[in-house]
Amino acid sequence: MSEAPWPPGIEPVVPVPGYPNTWTHTPARAPFTRVPGATEHAAPAALHRKLPAGEANLAEVVKGKPAIGQLMEISGRILDEAGRPVPGAVVELWQANAAGRYAHAIDTSAAPLDPHFEGHGRVLTDADGRYAFFTVKPGAYPVPVQETWWRPPHLHFSVFGPSCLSRLVTQMYFPGDPLNAIDRILQAIPDEAARSRMVARMLPPASVGSVHLGFAHDIVLRGRYATPEG
């Protein structure tokens, strides 16, 4: 397997103006270059034992106690740079509730919690690299910094691929949201095409039905893997 260096324009430019934490957390020194070896190319083959598949329906974890919000399904495939599906990949999703509040002690915003929405789930991709979650559309929320800044509705994804270098944490955005164009985190990606690849595609509502909306989103991990590992 091999992982080429990140192509230009795809990695975020840091630190980010207007996002104060990036100025205190981003290393001042450039990372050192070394040839990746066995440690970087390998990955835990039995990761699913420590991170087992769990909840794929975030919108109704307890039957009869639905979360409040716009019901939606997000689905897609985890692929490698050669376009091959990555089967058995651990995919984690977490998000704010419909009011833009995370069910996390650190989130002290004034927006209400939803007692029926924890907002996180974990699945494994199937043989075609497919994942799917049923959830509610997250709300936008303000970031507590001096210069006002609202995060657009977004989903957080954490994906484990076949090598440690293919490990990816990213975010997914919704098509047509006016906050996308002024989001300091999305706009930190210089390449417009790379930004557009982080925006999900809305499936034709007529084809999805009258219960929920559907969005499709593929995620491409670094590397080209001739044969699935593990």
Place this chain on the structure above:
Amino acid sequence: MLPTSQQTIGPFFPKGFFGPADHDLTRMSADAAPTTQGEAVIVRGTVTRAGGVPCVNAILEMWQADAQGRFNADPAFLGWGRTFTDAEGRYAFRTVIPGGFTDDTGTRAPHANITVMGAGLMRRVLTTVFFPGVDTAADPVMASVPTALRPLLVAEKTRREAGLRAFRFDIRLRGENETPFFDL
């Protein structure tokens, strides 16, 4: 196809994703027995940002070879763990002293890779920890770092915990004694 961009993990990575043994590399899962191979040890430290301020809910993932220097070979040893920093920026892993090995890059001294993600980190950072008293002179990763910075990649021996040898490895994201990080 082009890879999807990295974005920050943010401040709100859910506590609900963590199981009771996620920080323990020596076992496959919380209900599995730990490996019988190698010396179990504790690796702990703090994650700080500029000015030495602790990072809260930074997410760390640790990955290493087993005591014989192999990956995915011992069926009782996962070699991977994940944890988060507490309000004081502290983290801890339980693992075994890894074995060294030879790969395409050369002769690797015993080491573990630790990746850190957190609010304010738009891209994850990746560092490598070595153990004190182990010869790293021939290690190609250590060799890629200027001599003066190499001690920053060596954990410090601390007092034993519950009979286990323990090591301290502080990760300074930015500023004085900034930890050396490596290309992804």
